[in-house]
Amino acid sequence: MKPILLLLMLFPLLGGLFSALFGRRVSRWTVERVACAGVILSFIMALIAFDSSGGKHQIITFFTWFQVADFSVLMDVRFDPLAAFMALTVTFVSSLIHIYSVGYMKHDEGYVRYFCYLNLFVFSMLVITLADNLVFLFLGWEGVGFCSYGLIGFWYKDMKNASAGRKAFLLTRIGDVAFGIAIGLFFLIFNSLSITYINGHADILTPGTMTLFGLLLLWAAAGKSAQLPLSVWLPDAMAGPTPVSALIHAATMVTAGVYLLMRLFPVFSGSATAMAFIAVAGTLTAFYGACAALMQGDIKRVLAYSTISQLGYMFLAVGAGNITAGMFHLVTHAFFKALLFLAAGCVIHALHEEQNIFRMGKKLRLALPGVYWPFLAGAAALSALPPTAGFFSKDEILISTFLHAGIFYKFLWFIAILTAALTALYTFRLFFIVFTGESLYYEEESEKSVEKPPPNMIATLWPLGVLAIFAGLLNLPAGWGGGGWLSEYFLNIPGAAHHGEIPHSVENGMAIASAVIGIFGIICAWFLYGPKGLLRRPDLPGAWGGLFDLLREAFYLDWLYRRYIAWPFEKMADILWNRVDREGIDRGLYSFANTFMLFSQILREWTSGRLSGYLFMLFMGLTVILCLLAINFSIL
Amino acid sequence: MQSDWIVILPHLFLAGGGLLIFCIGAFWKNRPDGTLFITALLSAGAAAVEALAFSGSGTPFAGMVSGDSFSRFFIALFCGISVITLLFSRRYALHRRFSGDEFYGLILFATLGMALAAGATHWAILFLGVELLSISLYILIAIHKSSQAANEAGIKYFIMGSAASAILLFGIAILYASTGEMGIVESLNAPDSRNPLFLLGLGMVITGFGFKISLVPFHLWTPDVYQGAPAPVAGFLSTGSKIAMVAALLRIVTGASPPVWEVIAPVIWTLAALTIIVGNLTALVQDHIKRLLAYSSIAQMGYLLMALLASRGDGAGASAVIFYSVIYAFMDLGAFGAVSLVSLGEPMARADRDSLTAYRGLGYEYPFAGALLAVSLLSLAGLPPTGGFIGKFALFQAAIGADYMAIAVIGIIGAIISIYYYIKVIAVLYMRPTRVPTPHTFPGFSGPVACASIFALIVLMGILPGSLLEVIAVILS
Amino acid sequence: MIPLLLSAIIFLPLFGGLIVLAFSRYPDRCRWISLGITGADLFLVANLLVQFIQNPGAITVDLLWIETFGIRYALALDGISLLLILLTAFLTLLCVLVSWRSITKRVAAFHFFLLLSQTGVIGLFLATDLFLFYLFWELQVIPLFFLIGIWGHSDRVHAAIKFFIFSITGSLLMLIALIGVVMIHKSQTGEVSFSIYALNTTLLTAKTEGWLYAAFLLAFAIKIPLFPVHTWLPDAHTEAPTAGSVILAGLLLKTGMYGLFRIGFPLFPGAAHNSASVLLILGFIGLFYGAWIALAQQDMKRLVAYSSISHMGLMVIGLALWNRYTLSGSILQMINHGLVTSALFILVGMIDERIGSRQMEKAGGLWRKMPLLSGFFLLFAMASVGLPGLNNFVGEILILAGAFKTRPWVGALGFVGIVFTLVYTLRLIQEVLFGEPKTDDPYPDLSLRETAILGAIAIVVIFIGLHPDPLLNLLEGPVGELLGGTKNLLTLQGY
Amino acid sequence: MAVYGQVILLGMMLFVIGGACVLIRRNLIMILIGVEIMLNAAGIVFIAASLRWGALDGQAFVIFIMAVAAAEVAVGLALIVYCQGRSGSINADTYNTLKG
Incomplete structure (x- = not known):
């Protein structure tokens, strides 16, 4: 088992190192193949490991990273069903994205850097997935942040792209602060950094501490998973190449936050407050993302906000105490979101880096049927149409929320289901505008012909399309004749308590409700954004314009950050530098030194050069000495 | 009786050498070049060897001159100082045309004066030594006749010096009047030492000493005279004459009876503090190197005085004073010597190279003289690995060890201030763009020899001060 | 044999420097000789390391030096010193290489001062006699001034004088305090000794201890440098040649830290104990203030200089907490910071050589022109922000996580600091490497020599990042001794 | 009060007069004369003291003082004359090019 897991992690790392060290000396062909091989081999290892572990928990230590007394940081892995499943998903989706990238980056000069980052990204994600030691996990956690920084800002010549990368790194690191503090507290309380140990002894925690941990981990996860209020980096992360967006949004990076919450679930699950916070954060983010996605004009930004929204659902699942549902949605989302992004990438590629959806139209459907159908599958899954994968996973979350004790959760459920309608609406708005009707900009039509993407790009869409539709089989509810395989598989995960029997009425009712709502959303989308839709335009006139702007700018969150955090921060830096450091401290020290100079100037006048003055001082001095002696004499 | 003469043999060598030089100067007109120089060197050297080699016993001549190892050590030191001064001034004097018998003879007589002052156990000898020294110096300072500044310096030193001598003398007279003792130590231990008359005398004596070692507020002449005097003479003046007085003061301080000491100590404390502060502060804005060195030497005397305070008791203070005197002699001689070396080629051979702007980049123009100046300054600033560092350390250790914490702190603050002006000069030497180079003059051999030996001594004292300290321990025991 | 080796390591550079001076007419020979000398010194240190690992235990030298003052030539080698002199030897070697082309004037003197500073720093890290320590302490300042x-x-x-005045101010006050301790010790035991081991048994009243410690602390704080006596550092760094910056950041700042935990804390445990809060606050001010100001910089060197202040702040925090984890972390971080910051200074120097400016606005888009240089730049920048897997992370996590054991809020606040670090570092990367190139001039990418320099540092950086255990093992014993020593004394004093 | 007391007093008065002369006069020659008066005042005190202590060494000292004073005056006058020749002034305060 040990070598398999080691190889599982090492293959992408070696691929990345190969590119970094030798990438410039070997041919492009080699670099591409090595990079893909790294991930695919890793996927194979994941399969083998998954197969041979048989759902058991294993903790394997590779070696000691460092150790000071009982602060021992090991490079070890905890291979349990959760990790196994996650590893499979990550490596599988990443493999496809790697293959896709070979086509997508065909004409880019920076391919070495690209594949290096991409491999390292996968490696870091695998570390997060498998690590048992929290500091080791942190290695992956930060590694993901760094790689995303490099990839988002991949086309660095445009400062905007570079800034987007920087923003991603910074905001996720703001989240990392909480993670770091949590690590410190774990060490303080448990004297251990092992997830297994901590989960095993979580019962010694008081509710208050649990709440604290819950909030810290929530904040940490919010950074990585782009939840409110740390969500603003994700839409900008579209600046990177599209496969990168797919990678970040689907399988890696953003899911890390949710995954962390699932991994450390026992630590905070005992605190109702923490759970409520997580649920609320998830719900609000889901709603927020869906609203924002509704008015975007950039194909990738729509998908980005949709990711934020879908991640909100996963948080809601965790908050509702059902991490199986969360994981289920994570996986299905990985499939259909990767699919959507990759398909969007094909579209963009075909239109020569055109991302404005209003410049697209039915010509795409006609030219690219191989993209059109998978995209439709993905859209259906995202809109949770039965019987796609998204339908089942989202349904499970809704049911858990609904069944969770407390009226509060009913309210969350209501928002969640409202969001589901919005999801269908924006998804099919996107679909209709991109693939049906005419482009809004006729004049440039002639200049741009649609270029067919290379076959390996299109080819990767199909397996994902199939999975987007059929992945629901993994955890088909009993009512649909399924055995809930995933639930069984996750049975032993700490904290994944079995939720007892779900009443059939609820199950059926919920299924019907979501189906109806989804279909309703699609119908609305058809009337509003179809080929002859009412709102099929990039902006809205009159009074609605304000609302439109509000949604398009995602409630001005970005602007608020810039105005109230970034700007004052920079201003303060300037003040500290110029006013405090230079004019305050440094000049203060100088004036202190200058007082000596002043004294010196005064004393200099004493030496006037005139003999009479000197003689006078000679006798003055004599007098003073005599006085001193006299005083001493009289005192003694 | 015979041992008496052995004890004063070094003095006789010096006096005889001086007289011989005068005779040669007067009667041997077509002597070979360098005769006077060699004679002076030999006399000083012989005196030094004599002082170190032979040990006389007791205090000869009715206890007027001390033959103890203390005074012999200082005689050797003064001879060393005069030898180095001679070496530095050989070319310098030739260029400025004052290389006659009076220069060499007076150097020897001044050295004799120092020897007498430092070795005196009797007020009369002390006074005679001081006067011999002073009168020689009046002439030496003004010896460069074509220099206006040298004249002015000579006049200033003469007027101030003679007034101070008069005060010193009157002080001695009063002391004698109040105690009836002419022996230095005896007069300070007289049973009836606590009357106003005695204190009056004491105050005047201190004033006289204060003038000679240029303590604040008697320091005002110092920068003017150093600036005007020829550089080697200024070096001689700032080291030899001061150290002679410090040595005499050391006798007074260690010899005074406790009640007398109680009266004197606060005065010395005040003078030391004032000297350290004023000397260092005033040096900050100086832009002429000789004036700067003058103020620096004033401040250095403050440090010595600080350790003098501590020199009663276990001997750490006295040891530190003597040790630092030696180091100080070499580093100040080094600094002034470097000035005289780089001033050799000055146009008109009138003034010395004095303005700091004239020292820009000089470290590259004159690598050896520049290095000597830099090392001397570093040593004066008390930075390792120079003797000045060990010396300063010894001074402060003595002061703190004797519980004079306050003055030690004042001293350290002064030292911090002083770093600036020393470093400023070094920065000028090495870090400022070079001015138009002047044509080099052949420096002769004597200057570089002195240069190298001082350099070696300063560094050696910084690394291995142990042997000198042991010698000092021996002479103090 | 080993004791002789210690002295050889200290004085080999000094003698080498004198030899170099003799060849002042042949710049190339000077370079080769200094390279040989530093290489030989590094070899000797490596040799020492091997012997030390095979046969651990303190290695000491103790000879009488100046009998009158009870001053001894006393050296001791333990894990901490060993690591630090290893760093010193390594960095000085790199300094020689870095200056190969950039120093063309007065080459011999340059190498003489470089080697002299090596002697000073190594001696300082080994000295156990306070006088000897002080001697080296001042000795290292002079070459750097030049x-x-x-x-x-x-x-x-201006920068040189400022640096010098600041340094000397602190050290002269330390000298007074040092003599004070010795004299108090003398009055108690009747024996004059400058040995750290003898002096730390001196019994001091709280007030005296406070004053003496304050003087020591000031000297160390200026070197570290702590807020508000840090203003010499940015100027010195900005004006220094690359090798000077490397010595300054890599070694000189470390001597302040070293003095604080080797001398300040053991000698005055009570006062140090009481000062912990002040140190923590100053450390935090340094951490945030330095990072914040770094953000406002246009000059790359100045930016890195302020980042140094920020990093040193964190180390001081680790020191002030004074427990096993934070102390190990701080000491390890000294090494890490020495490596990474030196690398950054070297890189800025290389960029300066190519584009003729250290202003960020003149740089930009360098990635396109110099991918290799940029790759290194990114690597070291990431090490500087504490990316796990690179060396700084290990030190930082030890300090921060260890902080939770003593004062959790310190750890929590410390983690906030890492965001501040990231902000300015990312700005630096972005302005320098990204964007459109500002000019069309082709800049040559790294030469073989430059690659070797950076590659060597990079290997060490990654090695420590992934496998710091050997280093931490070396630190374990001495750290335990430091902790145990002060603990005993504290109990003795009734804390 | 014995005689010696009055003689000492005389010496002091002379010293003060000499000092005042040194302090107040600007003429170099007059300053020199003031110094001479001070030296002689010391001589008088010595004589008085040797009167008091019944010892001769004070009186012997006076002879030394005379010799020293003579030497000093010789040198001093030579200096002053030379300076006067160069700069045409014997006012002490005209010699103030060296200052600061």
């Missing part, structure tokens, strides 16, 4: 003042940039004299 290095900055002679071979620096436009405002070099």
